[in-house]
Amino acid sequence: MDLTLWQYQFRIIMLGDSTVGKSSLLKRYTEDTFLESINQTVGVDFHVHFLEVEPGVRVKLQFWDTAGQERFRSVTRSYYRNSVGGLLVFNLTNRASFEHIKDWHAEVCEWVQPHRVLFVLVGHKSDRDAPGERDVSKEEAEKLAGQLGVPYVEASAKTGHKVTEAFELLTRRVYQGLMSREVELREGWDGVKCSGPRALQLQRASLTRSAVTPKPSKKCCG
Ligand code: GTP
Ligand code: MG
Numbered sequence: 001m002d003l004t005l006w007q008y009q010f011r012i013i014m015l016g017d018s019t020v021g022k023s024s025l026l027k028r029y030t031e032d033t034f035l036e037s038i039n040q041t042v043g044v045d046f047h048v049h050f051l052e053v054e055p056g057v058r059v060k061l062q063f064w065d066t067a068g069q070e071r072f073r074s075v076t077r078s079y080y081r082n083s084v085g086g087l088l089v090f091n092l093t094n095r096a097s098f099e100h101i102k103d104w105h106a107e108v109c110e111w112v113q114p115h116r117v118l119f120v121l122v123g124h125k126s127d128r129d130a131p132g133e134r135d136v137s138k139e140e141a142e143k144l145a146g147q148l149g150v151p152y153v154e155a156s157a158k159t160g161h162k163v164t165e166a167f168e169l170l171t172r173r174v175y176q177g178l179m180s181r182e183v184e185l186r187e188g189w190d191g192v193k194c195s196g197p198r199a200l201q202l203q204r205a206s207l208t209r210s211a212v213t214p215k216p217s218k219k220c221c222g
Pocket of ligand 1: 016017018019020021022023024025035036037038039040041042066067068069124125126127128155156157158159
């Protein structure tokens with residue numbers, strides 16, 4: 001089997017404050033490694049990974065790993081619009097990074113209109129769970145996830161705990177959104193690409209439908 005063959009390509013963006021561990025999460029997922037000293041991201045980095053979402057259906061995941069630092073914001077913003085999925089990441093031991101999640105979510109939702117990004121919220125560095133280290137409780141994080149209408153996962157790039165789960169949850173959420181037409185393909189939007197007869201059929205049906213019935217723009221996303 002040709003491992004580069006795929007039926008769908010999803011563009012996924014990594015979001016959250018600097019040092020919450022976005023690059024480390026991706027490194028654990030795509031290379032199964034962890035570095036104590038990892039370079040801060042400058043602008044945006046790219047990674048590719050393949051996942052079989054059901055027998056015979058391979059998805060090419062194209063990741064955009066953005067820099068959390070404010071000075072890169074004008075660069076990273078330009079990647080929001082062509083993303084179909086986003087991992088919203090905060091550090092469980094850093095309260096400010098949790099409080100900024102609402103801002104990240106709101107900013108992306110505003111920039112991608114009339115498109116929609118599907119999110120998963122990740123409470124990261126779950127290995128640092130000793131008394132006095134954790135600064136955000138699971139209950140608070142679940143409450144925020146409920147308000148934003150997104151699933152919540154606690155993970156650690158250091159130990160590998162729930163890392164694959166977080167990425168697969170997001171991929172499956174996008175795939176289901178695509179199958180149920182919650183995610184619509186539109187001309188000039190690159191969040192999802194299709195390849196192969198079955199996928200191209202879906203693409204044609206979706207593009208015809210959106211050309212006939214333009215949807216009113218959604219205020220927010222989930
Ligand atoms: P920017 O690129 O500046 O936006 O930062 P980032 O969100 O990509 O964070 P990065 O992955 O560079 O990690 C920042 C620091 O956190 C590094 O020192 C990592 O080694 C550390 N780190 C990352 N993941 C974990 C984790 O799961 N547990 C612990 N304890 N430390 C982690
Ligand atoms: Mg980074």
